[in-house]
Amino acid sequence: MSLRAEDLRNIDFSDVADDDLALVTPGEILAQEFLEPLGLTAYRLSKAIGVQQTRISEILAGRRSISADTGLRLSRFFGLNDGFWIGLQADYDAAKARREIAEDLARIIPLAKIA
Template identity: 55%
Template sequence: MTDKLIPLPTPGDILKAEFLDPMGITPYRLAKAIHVPQTRIAAIVKDGREITADTALRLSAFFGMSDAFFVNLQANYNAMQARAKLAAELATIERFVLAA
């Protein structure tokens, strides 16, 4: 039996599933509303392009979220990806303990 992990949803997957689809908003409409090229939103949703700080602030303003919401969504995704990639090496790092 192989250990197969479920792929992490990208921030674009979450944007689509939790915001766009339920609210009936197309990537084109969102792009126009937040003043970015439609290709940027399409790349985030379809291709897993990272959400930059610029785009994150625009999304937060549009959806009424905190400024940090989409920034943190991307940062957490990046950390989980790095943690999975570096798991074996991270396991060899001995934690520092301050002597009493």
């Protein structure tokens, strides 16, 4: 049996995970899964994709989000689909927001339960 990525949103993992797990930023993934294994520096990457080194350094430090512009450049460089980095950033932003407004979300009654 296989699962689709979108099916994971509907599975309750509360018995094996808690909300205290640290969110992994797209910058951490860029560093740990791409730059470090390939021996690339922020400087080398920035030159290869045509952006300022500060942009890459801030992404790696978690101080800057990956914009559509940067995401497309990263995808092109690493040979990934156009939506990879943009989707990763969107998933991170949604998870972060979900934690920040968890109590508000819990008070919202879904339309399907009202009707």
